[in-house]
Amino acid sequence: MTTFLAGVDGENTATHLIGYLRDRIDDDDTVYAVNSQRGGSETSDDEIAAGKIALDQLEAELDAESHQLVRGNSPQEDMLQFARTHEVDEIVIGVRKRSPTGKMLFGSTAQDLLLETDRPVVTVPR
16 A cells, blocks of 8 residues: 655646556555645635646546645645655655756755655656
8 A cells, every 4th residue: 555645736737647646556545635835925816726626636536635735834845744744655746847047046846845855756747
């Protein structure tokens, strides 16, 4: 039995993660779908709605247990804390291609997560 954490931010990411996980999970595996938003003035209603749509997709397609976290944390902080609390075996996230300048200016949730976790992380191109 394997426990997965699928970190999603929107419909496109959810579609790609479902494609990966559908072939990866077994009947006795657990999938947690997590959408993390900072909240307050840093999060728009559209971002909350996009996260909910992504979570609904994972619930419908993979019978995932979904969690929308709005706690003032960065997405990687929320995912790392969730992974520890729920004893997640593997974290699955979507990544997009960015230029080196784009990475430097805007940071990278994926990069931060990879550097801070002690768990396997699968990155799925989107």
